[in-house]
Amino acid sequence: MQMPTDPQNLLTLGLAALVNILITIMFCRSLIKALSYVSPENKALQSSSIWLLLIPIFNCVMNFIVVFGMSRSIANELRSRDFEEEDRPAFGSGITFAILSLAALVIMFVPVPSSFAAIVAVIGFSQIFFFVQYWMKINWYKRVLQNDEEGTEQTEE
Numbered sequence: 001m002q003m004p005t006d007p008q009n010l011l012t013l014g015l016a017a018l019v020n021i022l023i024t025i026m027f028c029r030s031l032i033k034a035l036s037y038v039s040p041e042n043k044a045l046q047s048s049s050i051w052l053l054l055i056p057i058f059n060c061v062m063n064f065i066v067v068f069g070m071s072r073s074i075a076n077e078l079r080s081r082d083f084e085e086e087d088r089p090a091f092g093s094g095i096t097f098a099i100l101s102l103a104a105l106v107i108m109f110v111p112v113p114s115s116f117a118a119i120v121a122v123i124g125f126s127q128i129f130f131f132v133q134y135w136m137k138i139n140w141y142k143r144v145l146q147n148d149e150e151g152t153e154q155t156e157e
Helices: 007-035 047-054 058-080 091-109 114-156
Strands: none
Touching: 007 047, 007 058, 007 114, 047 058, 058 091, 058 114, 091 114
16 A cells, blocks of 8 residues: 655545544443443443554454443343343444454455455445444443433432
8 A cells, every 4th residue: 555645645644544533532432431331240341441442453353342342241231130132232233343344454455456446435335334333323222221220210219
């Protein structure tokens, strides 16, 4: 992969990297907030390990760890609260995102013929779609746990 040397291209690349970092920080904070509603004995993932998603390239491996851990943690918490839950909450969209992220990384370092540009574009857009879908699903489960917690507190008063 040839790096851009034109100042305009460098500015665009830098801006894209900054936006990516900001989105990843917001995503990590959202995952950590969701985990805050999971009791310690039900956590399959430590909140602090989520920040490892900020490390480029390593985050492709970490995505898998986070998806498995979040899914297990939420399932454990829902089960302990006597909810009827999916076997693997948010797992489908999360694992799809993780696989597409890994594919995108491979595509970035392996020369791809221009005749495959459409496939590369589909992978890129699909990665964004499943990322947003996963984030929304985690936030949905966070709200479920939060509302249940608030409902329990009001009942106790």
